[in-house]
Amino acid sequence: MTAKLFKVKVNGQHELTVDASEGTLLDALEKHQLEVHYHCKSGFCGACRSKLKSGSVRYLTDPLAYVRKGDFLPCCCVPESDLDIEH
Amino acid sequence: MSYSTFNQEQTNPLAEPMFFGNSVNVARYDQQKHSIFEKLIEKQISFFWRPEEVDVSRDRVDFNKLTASEKHVFISNLKYQTLLDSIQGRSPNIALLPIVSLPELETWIETWSFFETIHSRSYTHILRNLFSDPSEIFEDIVINDQIKLRANDISRYYDDLIFYTQLWQTHGEGKVTVEGVEHNVTRRELKKKLFLCINSVNALEAIRFYVSFACTFAFAERELMEGNAKIIRLIARDENVHLTSTQHMINLWQDGEDDPEMAEIAEELADEAYEIFMTAVKQEKQWAHYLFKDGSMIGLNESMLCQYVEYIANLRMQAIGYDAPFPERRSNPLPWMNKYLVSDNVQVAPQEAEISSYLVGQIDSSVDASDLGDFDL
Numbered sequence: 426m427t428a429k430l431f432k433v434k435v436n437g438q439h440e441l442t443v444d445a446s447e448g449t450l451l452d453a454l455e456k457h458q459l460e461v462h463y464h465c466k467s468g469f470c471g472a473c474r475s476k477l478k479s480g481s482v483r484y485l486t487d488p489l490a491y492v493r494k495g496d497f498l499p500c501c502c503v504p505e506s507d508l509d510i511e512h
Numbered sequence: 513m514s515y516s517t518f519n520q521e522q523t524n525p526l527a528e529p530m531f532f533g534n535s536v537n538v539a540r541y542d543q544q545k546h547s548i549f550e551k552l553i554e555k556q557i558s559f560f561w562r563p564e565e566v567d568v569s570r571d572r573v574d575f576n577k578l579t580a581s582e583k584h585v586f587i588s589n590l591k592y593q594t595l596l597d598s599i600q601g602r603s604p605n606i607a608l609l610p611i612v613s614l615p616e617l618e619t620w621i622e623t624w625s626f627f628e629t630i631h632s633r634s635y636t637h638i639l640r641n642l643f644s645d646p647s648e649i650f651e652d653i654v655i656n657d658q659i660k661l662r663a664n665d666i667s668r669y670y671d672d673l674i675f676y677t678q679l680w681q682t683h684g685e686g687k688v689t690v691e692g693v694e695h696n697v698t699r700r701e702l703k704k705k706l707f708l709c710i711n712s713v714n715a716l717e718a719i720r721f722y723v724s725f726a727c728t729f730a731f732a733e734r735e736l737m738e739g740n741a742k743i744i745r746l747i748a749r750d751e752n753v754h755l756t757s758t759q760h761m762i763n764l765w766q767d768g769e770d771d772p773e774m775a776e777i778a779e780e781l782a783d784e785a786y787e788i789f790m791t792a793v794k795q796e797k798q799w800a801h802y803l804f805k806d807g808s809m810i811g812l813n814e815s816m817l818c819q820y821v822e823y824i825a826n827l828r829m830q831a832i833g834y835d836a837p838f839p840e841r842r843s844n845p846l847p848w849m850n851k852y853l854v855s856d857n858v859q860v861a862p863q864e865a866e867i868s869s870y871l872v873g874q875i876d877s878s879v880d881a882s883d884l885g886d887f888d889l
């Protein structure tokens with residue numbers, strides 16, 4: 426698969442380059458050795474709930490956890506554009 | 513207002529609120545007001561497991577090697593979890609089924625409660641393996657002051673809702689005196705009791721289990737009581753699904769996506785709901801203190817457990833629209849917990865075991881030349 430690279434800004438301090446063709450956004454945060462919050466990693470518990478300040482994401486599986494306005498679940502999505510997030 | 517097991521009035525389930533509308537008649541799922549509950553049913557059923565599938569026989573050897581204070585931690589947690597699941601195995605059914613109005617939610621409630629009964633049976637499975645007669649452990653659950661204190665706070669919101677629902681079903685709305693006490697039964701009062709009850713259950717599913725989970729997984733980190741850990745992982749996975757359902761109910765009410773009166777009540781009782789949660793947080797910290805009263809265990813102590821309760825309370829409160837109550841606790845003090853809570857890693861067949869001592873009935877066929885070093889020909 427060809428790489429789909431996006432810039433992801435995390436907590437206003439880290440700038441990562443994330444390949445949307447490789448794993449979920451949460452995987453990417455982990456790979457960059459940021460402290461990640463999660464439990465199920467499958468979209469049903471909501472423990473990874475984060476704020477999406479700008480940009481858009483695409484879910485690989487539909488989240489079952491309640492996603493409040495402005496929130497998203499990085500464990501089951503990939504970036505669709507450059508992102509600015511709070512995790 | 514008496515309950516009918518098959519309401520013969522023609523109703524439109526798409527226009528009903530989750531609770532206190534018309535009672536459900538046809539169990540149909542072709543049209544759904546809140547389809548999330550059927551998705552949760554599917555997810556939960558896909559997680560079906562039986563306690564007997566998990567071999568806990570090695571745990572007995574491990575248990576006998578534990579220190580007295582570690583045994584206290586292990587057994588106390590099992591007692592507490594037995595209490596929690598005793599309540600959860602029946603209460604959603606008794607309290608919520610008589611007032612539910614959507615077929616998909618009704619079926620979710622039954623599925624939820626059923627899985628809690630699997631958890632209850634698994635505690636007996638674990639204890640029967642450790643003791644030839646576990647009855648002393650079970651009998652202590654209704655005597656032990658530490659457990660009773662928690663039991664009271666968990667069951668009272670359910671009991672209150674159940675009692676008022678019974679009054680409403682038998683007398684309808686209005687004032688009614690029972691055993692010398694006057695009760696004013698109104699639909700709004702009932703809805704308030706429901707709101708508080710769901711918030712109390714949400715706190716239960718959100719944090720009450722996690723002190724016990726942390727101890728179990730801390731033992732497993734030392735390769736002790738791994739059969740038990742495997743069962744608790746399955747339980748933790750189920751509890752996360754249950755938690756999602758109570759978070760959905762609370763958020764749907766808050767957002768006015770269900771019953772406009774419940775949106776008002778959610779606002780009116782926001783502080784009380786917050787207090788219910790914070791009381792649970794306080795009680796869990798006290799529980800951590802009780803667990804470690806005779807000494808801590810390797811890798812875990814009271815202070816770390818309390819920090820974990822605060823960390824997880826932040827996640828849970830934000831999930832239902834509150835600010836993090838412990839803003840200084842942003843980091844996970846027990847990062848190893850996560851590997852036990854990941855759903856993908858839960859073993860579904862014996863041959864998939866990752867914990868090597870639980871390759872049930874399997875043979876370790878790897879032979880290194882050094883294994884034969886002692887042989888002389």
